[in-house]
Amino acid sequence: MQAVKPPRWTFVRSPRGSMFGEPGNRDKQRRVLLDVLTAFATIQEPGGHVKLAYRWEAPPVMYRGTGLREGPNA
């Protein structure tokens, strides 16, 4: 993200392609989204960011024969 330099960003440790959480986990998706929307106001300077503590709560997501897991805590 340091290279991309987005104005403000939120980090969540979801596997690629599942940014708001596990499919069907509506409560968690809503909480992730609320945290992201809250960050619009709380981030006050360019490049500011929030790292969310959510963990992936399902088996790895299968993709081309490989299980995708949550990302590192960047």
Next chain:
Amino acid sequence: MPPMKAEQDWIEDFRVAYGHWLPEALPLLERAEYQAAFRFYPFPEFDTTPWTPVTKPLAASRLGVVTTASVYRPAVDPPFVQGPEGDVSLRRIPGDVTLADLDVSHSHIPEHVARQDMNTVLPLDHLRALVAAGVLGGLAGTHFSVMGYATRAADLAETVAPEIAEALVQDRVDLALLVPV
């Protein structure tokens, strides 16, 4: 902090570097050897961070979503092209769309997840509920979808990104939520 626009001065150099990169990378891309191909990709470098201050409370703000999950409407629009250079085209997603009418065409992500629950990449069900609850002021009349795998970054910066930005401004959107996948 005062507003600051995105840099443009990398684009010309990028186009030159891309012209050198592509012939060498193409055989690797066609064999899906992405790590090898992108090891020498001319990633743009930026000195500054674009910035627009948030001036309204969330409950008074109108929000538009830009997803990179290659979401599209199969009954209306073509899918994204799955070539070695990806696709730099744009799909418009009407604000009142039914999620069941959407699909994804992005061979670089596990598409079955989005097909199982589109809210994982375009959380319109939740956003609509937040508007109904008064937490969020409103939603854009149109949301936007691109393919996150698109190697022609200069084309994205010069054509698609300004088109999205202009449309969001015309739609009186206060907040743009970019969902990268």
